[in-house]
Amino acid sequence: GEEVAQTPKHLVRGEGQKAKLYCAPIKGHSYVFWYQQVLKNEFKFLISFQNENVFDETGMPKERFSAKCLPNSPCSLEIQATKLEDSAVYFCASSPLGTDSSYEQYFGPGTRLTVT
Amino acid sequence: DAKTTQPNSMESNEEEPVHLPCNHSTISGTDYIHWYRQLPSQGPEYVIHGLTSNVNNRMASLAIAEDRKSSTLILHRATLRDAAVYYCILSAQRGGGFKTIFGAGTRLFVKA
Numbered sequence: 001g002e003e004v005a006q007t008p009k010h011l012v013r014g015e016g017q018k019a020k021l022y023c024a025p026i027k028g029h030s031y032v033f034w035y036q037q038v039l040k041n042e043f044k045f046l047i048s049f050q051n052e053n054v055f056d057e058t059g060m061p062k063e064r065f066s067a068k069c070l071p072n073s074p075c076s077l078e079i080q081a082t083k084l085e086d087s088a089v090y091f092c093a094s095s096p097l098g099t100d101s102s103y104e105q106y107f108g109p110g111t112r113l114t115v116t
Numbered sequence: 117d118a119k120t121t122q123p124n125s126m127e128s129n130e131e132e133p134v135h136l137p138c139n140h141s142t143i144s145g146t147d148y149i150h151w152y153r154q155l156p157s158q159g160p161e162y163v164i165h166g167l168t169s170n171v172n173n174r175m176a177s178l179a180i181a182e183d184r185k186s187s188t189l190i191l192h193r194a195t196l197r198d199a200a201v202y203y204c205i206l207s208a209q210r211g212g213g214f215k216t217i218f219g220a221g222t223r224l225f226v227k228a
Contacts, residue, residue, distance in 0.1 A: 004159075033216065041154075041201055043218040056215050091159050102148050102167065102207070105216065107159030 002026060004094050004108035007074075012114045013082045021111045022074040025094030031055070032075050033093040033105060034067060043091070049075065082115045089113075120204045120219035127225045128194045136189040136222050138204030143184050148207040150216070151178065151189045153200040160203060163189065199226045 005024040013019045025032050034046040045059040049069040060067070064083075069075040079086055089112050093105040121139040128134040140149065148167050152160040164171055164178045166187070171178040177190040191198055201221040208215055 035218075041223075042220050043160075043203070045215065045218070048215060056210065093159075102165060104150065104162040104165065105152075105160075107152075107161070109159050 004092055004106050005074075006090075006092050006108035006111050008111060009109070010112045010114070012116060014116055015084060016081050019079045019082050019086070019113055019115075021077045021090050021092075021113070023077070023092030023094075023108060024074045025092070026106055029094035029096050029106070031095040031103075031105075032069050033095070034075075034077050035091045035093070036088045037091060037110070038088045046077070046090075079113075082113075084115050087113060087115045119217060120206060122202075122204050122219050122222045124220070125223040125225065127227065128191075130196060130226055130228050131193050134191040134194045134198070134224065134226075136191075136202050136204075136224065137186065138188070138219065139186045140204070140206055141185040143206060144208065146209045149178070149180060149184075149187050150205040150207050151176070152203045152205060153198075154203065154221070155200045163202070165207070194224075194226045196226050196228060199224055 007022045032049040036044045047057045047060045047067050048055045052069050064080050067077045089110040091107050091110045093107045095103045095105045148165050150165040151163040153163050154160045164173050164176050166178045166180050179188045201223050203221045204219050206217045
């Protein structure tokens with residue numbers, strides 16, 4: 001498709017429950033990024049993929065967060081045992097393959113996760 | 117890692133030009149400067165990007181300082197629909213790929 005799709009739009013979980021978010025990147029794009037946006041507007045980079053390979057996971061709280069991008073499937077971001085501070089909007093973005101960093105990212109509409 | 121610094125908010129009158137500044141004094145030679153904007157309840161939207169030279173497109177212009185330590189996004193005639201948070205971002209090459217470094221953004225208010 002021509003747009004990045006994210007599901008679900010809203011997700012509510014009780015503290016300690018699992019949350020799984022999905023992202024379908026634009027067809028033909030090789031890079032996928034996940035970001036977390038909390039109330040202050042600031043985006044926190046979580047993880048990026050180059051095709052199905054993790055490219056950069058320096059932003060991931062590894063003890064509870066995991067992500068995958070498998071061939072012919074939507075990418076996913078999973079949070080085991082959610083905490084109140086995980087409440088945020090999670091954005092996925094995709095970008096075409098390039099040899100430099102000049103390519104724009106196309107963002108999805110986000111998934112709003114509320115942990116109660 | 118390099119980072120960007122922007123004013124928290126700015127205000128403009130409709131139909132007037134707006135200059136949104138960004139400082140990125142620790143930028144590396146291969147880092148591209150990108151600008152995105154985020155309308156309420158939406159994901160960020162690409163506006164413009166550049167490396168060294170000034171750039172123009174249908175949405176805006178990007179003026180990059182000669183030393184690349186700062187840049188300015190120029191909206192030539194602000195409209196009410198331009199009210200958004202504008203992010204100045206560095207897109208950095210690292211290890212064969214790239215990562216993006218977001219700043220805190222500038223919230224632009226446009227008055228009718």
